[in-house]
Amino acid sequence: MTVERTRLILEDLEQTLLQFMRKHKITHDEYRRATDILISTVKAGEESLLYDVFFEAEATDIGNIGTQGSIEAIEGPFYLPDAPRLERPYVLPQRSEEVGDVLFFRGRVTSTDGRPLAGAELDMWQADAEGLYSNIHPGLPAWNLRGRFHTAADGTFEVRTIVPPPYEIPKNGPTGVVLDILGRLFFRPAHLHVKVRHPQYGDLTSQLYFDGGEYLNSDVASAVRDDLVAQLIRCDNPKDLASRGLHKPYFEVRYDFVLVPQQAENLRRTA
Numbered sequence: 255m256t257v258e259r260t261r262l263i264l265e266d267l268e269q270t271l272l273q274f275m276r277k278h279k280i281t282h283d284e285y286r287r288a289t290d291i292l293i294s295t296v297k298a299g300e301e302s303l304l305y306d307v308f309f310e311a312e313a314t315d316i317g318n319i320g321t322q323g324s325i326e327a328i329e330g331p332f333y334l335p336d337a338p339r340l341e342r343p344y345v346l347p348q349r350s351e352e353v354g355d356v357l358f359f360r361g362r363v364t365s366t367d368g369r370p371l372a373g374a375e376l377d378m379w380q381a382d383a384e385g386l387y388s389n390i391h392p393g394l395p396a397w398n399l400r401g402r403f404h405t406a407a408d409g410t411f412e413v414r415t416i417v418p419p420p421y422e423i424p425k426n427g428p429t430g431v432v433l434d435i436l437g438r439l440f441f442r443p444a445h446l447h448v449k450v451r452h453p454q455y456g457d458l459t460s461q462l463y464f465d466g467g468e469y470l471n472s473d474v475a476s477a478v479r480d481d482l483v484a485q486l487i488r489c490d491n492p493k494d495l496a497s498r499g500l501h502k503p504y505f506e507v508r509y510d511f512v513l514v515p516q517q518a519e520n521l522r523r524t525a
């Protein structure tokens with residue numbers, strides 16, 4: 255982002271908001287209420303939640319225009335860098351009795367020209383069965399259900415985790431207060447977050463939803479896109495269970511990522 259562009263956008267934002275204030279004859283009390291709400295998001299530990307729920311999907315849609323690769327999804331407020339690096343066979347860090355159905359997430363990472371990408375890093379994070387994110391919400395082990403791992407020589411990956419539940423926005427915080435005033439639903443459909451990285455390619459922030467799941471059509475963050483909805487397949491075949499060493503039915507979800515070479519990505523973004 256150049257200094258010129260930053261100035262242009264800030265000036266337009268200023269003019270747009272001043273016009274909006276005149277249009278609604280915003281009083282000083284109303285002005286102060288607005289700044290109080292914005293300040294209280296930080297005090298409530300909802301640093302980015304309010305903004306991501308209302309505005310992040312628009313930015314990803316704009317960024318996805320004309321891409322040759324997999325579309326981006328909203329990052330949301332709960333990504334943290336430096337998650338644990340996992341060893342094969344990959345299993346997201348979890349408690350010994352982690353609640354939730356076992357899920358194998360697998361797929362392949364390729365370049366836009368179809369070549370499989372070995373050594374691409376996947377950086378995953380998700381909610382536990384109660385809808386809580388580790389290192390954000392209290393009461394969970396550090397880095398629970400967060401981890402980084404790599405694709406194999408043929409570009410494939412597989413990681414074991416649990417099927418996440420839908421996520422409910424906290425009712426008592428400032429984001430909840432705003433949603434309540436607007437009469438909105440508080441839910442996001444169940445989802446997996448993942449960033450995909452490779453040195454010669456642009457980073458991709460994705461998020462996968464499950465076909466047939468609740469709230470796909472009423473996401474409070476308006477962030478579900480058809481390309482991000484994957485089939486959740488239930489597996490109860492005794493042979494598969496035995497080969498996985500499992501005694502209960504489990505689930506599989508498959509998603510293939512297409513990364514755009516860095517040079518082509520830079521050209522598109524500045525076009």
Ligand code: MBD
Binds near residue numbers: 303306330331332475
């Ligand atoms: C989430 O888990 C999330 O991904 C977003 C965008 C907002 C709130 C919670």
Ligand code: FE
Binds near residue numbers: 330421445
């Ligand atoms: Fe999330």
